[in-house]
Amino acid sequence: MLEFPRWKYALVVLVILIGLLFSLPNLFGDDAALQVERRSHAPMDAFARQSIEDLLRKQQIALKRHYIDNGRLILAFNDVAAQLKARDAVDATLADVYRSALTNASRAPGWMRRIGLKAMPLGLDLRGGLYLLYQVDLNGAVTQLLDSYEQGFRRALTEAKLPFTDITTLSAGAAGIADGLRVSLPAGADTAAVEAALKKVDSTLSFVANRTDSGTTVDMLLTPAQIKARESYALEQNRTTLMNRVNELGVSEPIVQQQGLDRINVQLPGVQNSAEVKDLLGKVATLEFRLADTQNSAFQAAQTGRAPLGSKLYKREDGTPILLKREVVVTGDELTSATSTTSPEGPAVSIKLNGRGADSMLRTTRLNVGKPLAVVYIEKSRRQVDVDGKKVDREITTEKVISVATIRGVFGPQFEVTGLSSGEARDLALLLRSGSLAAPIEVVEERAIGPSLGQDNIDKGVRALEIGMLAVFVFMALYYHAFGLVADAVLLANVILLTALLSILRASLSLPGIAGIILTVGIAVDANVLIYERIREELRNGVTPQAAIRAGFDKAFSAIADSNVTALIAGLALWVIGTGAIRGFAIVLTLGIATSMFTSLLGSRALITLMYGGRRKVAQLSIG
């Protein structure tokens, strides 16, 4: 008599049912589709839908079906050719109102979509798109922090009327990376007073005073924790910024995720134009507010090429020179929001500042009413430059003064920048809203995969997998008879559960993922084979059928556990350390081992107990 607790039956049935539900959407496949949204982000309505339908009808492009999802209109087509033609048509005539993006629309019925059941997304290698891997310059992030402290120190010491000779960067840590600041003071300076003044910039900083023959200094070194905090802030900030910018591109289902310690990967399905996208995503754009220097002549400075002390020479957009004070009133980091509005003086950008920015703005504007305040737009990008035949990465910085406005009154945390055209106001607000990158980033890996190639891959690969699996099912049934059918059911359950897990986690399925599935099928089959071979062995040794089943499961367990745990270790290690293709493989492998352990140990035993457990005596097992 074989026994299997009732709650285990219930668990198996429940898990399989949930698995079936979540894997269901994958059965329907999807159509080449076009996603259309309003540039203003207002939801699409019946009128908008009608105008696009009319356009397609006029161009004789057959539309399979359409629906509105999350305020975006999804148009599904019969093939990729129609999809691309439709995109050309929409872009050619309606580009100024609507933004279109290539996507895939699931054929699953609408109710599944509405309750949030979705098919697992296909990786870029399968459905086409652009893959970008960014390296974040974490040292650059720390340097930026030190720069801002240096400015703060200069201001604090000047305000406290404490004389200092210089502020330089220190690199006390490894590899000569700057991690501190040294304030050089005249001999006999009051270091305690200096420290107190510097503390006002940031009370968490700690200082060390040195008095030597060569002079008196106060050193500030960032602690490892502070550096770490800055680095993770920079990574998170960059990820958010990239995400915001990707959203502005109107791509469907983009993926922006941190990878490893200092990498961010961006996957843009359906996007192929890498140059344009890279340009938009990789820009380190920020704003600075500076007071204009009205005491000196900008033209004179432009002629001599030298700016007077304390000022810097800039160019306006029309090319005329302008002198601005070196001191920055507010930087882009201190902005909390930016929206385009209409003020009595025309189009404007309404800006909100954080506490530090607001303080600085208040102080500056109070002292400088009637004087001009300039907004400087700074953009950094990396380009490869040929130097003596070698490729060298150079950071290219473009700075331009986008507006100079007279300070009318005292500003606090909220004010408006005017003097812009309505287009400029919208662009500037968007750029400010999508944030600035907290540290320079650089593309280290880039791949573009075509959608037509991707569709071929999917169709052929999926068909081959189906045929292979079918052959396995037939072979297992021939080899193990009734037990083979049990193994087939278990294998099917394994594929269903794995598909469900990948769909729930929205882990995208790529070619390496398919390698993982094949390995998982192998491991799942192996677990069953181990059990059945063990049962056969026991039968050969003359054990009764039911005892053989029990012994088979018990004795095979340690082999299954050890081989699966070993594979699980490999899967988890590759998941954590690996990147790109390796990671895709590892995710599927890890999940697959989990589902395979469950189905072959619990599922298989449940079925076999159901077959042979009820009877008191079993004369023979159908195990081939």
Place this chain on the structure above:
Amino acid sequence: MEFFHRATSFPFMSTRKVWYGLSITLILVSLVSLATRGLNLGVDFTGGVTVQASFPNAANRDAVMTALMRAGYADPQVTIFGTSREIAIRLPPTKQNTEAVRTRIEQILRGIDAGAQIQQVEVVGPQVGGELQRSALQALAATLLLIFGYIAVRFHTWRLSLGAILAVLHDPILVLGTFSLTRTTFDLTVVAAMLAVIGYSLNDTVVVFDRIRERFLASRRLDPVVVLDQSINQTLSRTIMTKVVTLIVVVALYALGGPVLKGFSEALIIGILAGTYSSIYISSAVALDCGLKAEHLLAAVRQPVDHLP
């Protein structure tokens, strides 16, 4: 149906010198080929040149590919992107400068359609490949180290760990060697396949080890050579069965999966065959020659055998 009706008793251990010789020869051939011929690395690894071009009407991908291959560009990747009129061509790195490439491609494309326009010619740096190789090797090294540790803890001896790691390294080296000898394009999908191969090989090896532990515990006085032979023979039908089943799927992929999956499935087929061989002939033999004895595994007696969930 059964592969073996009776328990087999092949003398695997006494012939191990022969299999060592075979493995060392194959590995040497692979390493020499890798050192002298290298791998035919795909664009994934080498970087190359990306050309973006547009046609006045919808582009014909096949026509572009044929024209490029006729002009002597091996393995061009042509994708239609953005609109149906724009294409991106990825070529392996050339010694020509970008201007020469631009003129040459323009000439080829104008042969298809006189209105073809080259928009951009960009060199994709090869540091991409180096970056990925480094991270892949790091991941692999860490994984092998963890597995060495796990087996050493579970089976109470480093001898089995060493056998497993050598068998696991054996298989991807043979896959690399075959790819080098046949000049098959080595790209990212092959890397994925090699990871799967490592997984299979490990899985197999651990199953044999599990049986070795069981045999040793059952009869401590037996000669290790006998125990290892028994263990491998007793798991042989399982080893072959599992491999046949996986090969069915992989051969289906090879035959029906289209050109993109060719390299991938080829690597899996070679790797699975090599893995089956190495887990039968290499992993246990290495442990034996490191002096594996019953008492090394005896510590495991005190540990209770796991129970079914």
